[in-house]
Amino acid sequence: MVASLSTATAEGDPLPTTAGLDWILEQAEDASSPYYHALDTTKIGQLGHSYGGMSxxxxxSDPRFSALGTICGTSALEGVHTPMLFFCGGKDSTxxxxxxxxxxxxxxxxxxFFLNELNADHGSWVYQGANGVSLSSAAAWFRVHLxxxxxxxxxxxxxxxxxxxxxxxxxxxxALMKVP
Incomplete structure (x- = not known):
């Protein structure tokens, strides 16, 4: 897991994410790194919330990703080549x-796959715990596809x-999700 935290994502800028991915992939091949040959770099997923979801x-279209998920974030798509999970909160005013x-x-x-968690707002999904859907759905999504x-x-x-x-x-x- 790589988590990027950057104010650049406040515009949905994907640079922090791709820079983080570049870095971890370099580390996986650097003999001096603790990540050297310790990561499966053939199956990479990305999950983002809000502007991170926009990112x-x-x-x-980045060919390095094998599965994607967006929580309460959206932007026009081009070149989708992986399974993709879309999540929103039914009470989200953002x-x-x-x-x-x-x-x-x-x-x-x-x-x-599209999921609208009916009683969640823009950020409350984080605090839903066992009663929530988003975090368990994201974990299950990536387990299936990665x-x-x-x-x-x-x-x-x-x-x-x-x-x-x-x-x-x-x-x-x-239509591609209808078959078990």
Whole structure:
């Protein structure tokens, strides 16, 4: 996991994220680094919140990513080549779910999943704990798409996916998610 914290992301600038990724990939090949050959650099995911989610959208075409997720952040997409999770809070007055949903609908040639946590606002999803959906959905999403975890596929895939029948959320799958 690499977490970038930068005021540059306040405009959705993807530079801090890509610079962090460049750095960790260099470290994975540097014999003097504690990360030397300790990382699987073939399956990399990116998850961003708010402007970080906007940054995630802006780097969707980066071939180094194998899965993406955005929480309460959105921007026009180009070159999506990975599965992508879209999350919003139903009570978010900063980034309305309709904006996130509109961008989700543009992903038609890769698996995409939309989750509206009905009682969450722009940041409360962090404090939902076991009663929340976003953090567990993100963990399951990346386990499925980065670790080939078949046990968590049922949260997203198939007509009766777990999130599809969860009363805390409004969930939507694109056509590529319908098959279990």
């Amino acid at each position: 995630t959208c802006k780097t969707a 980034v309305q779910c309709s904006r996130v949903h509109d961008v989700y609908k543009t992903v038609t040639d890769q698996p995409a 670790m080939d975890d078949t046990a968590n596929r049922n949260f997203f895939y198939g007509d009766n996916c777990k999130f599809c029948t969860d009363g805390r959320v409004q969930a939507e799958q694109n």
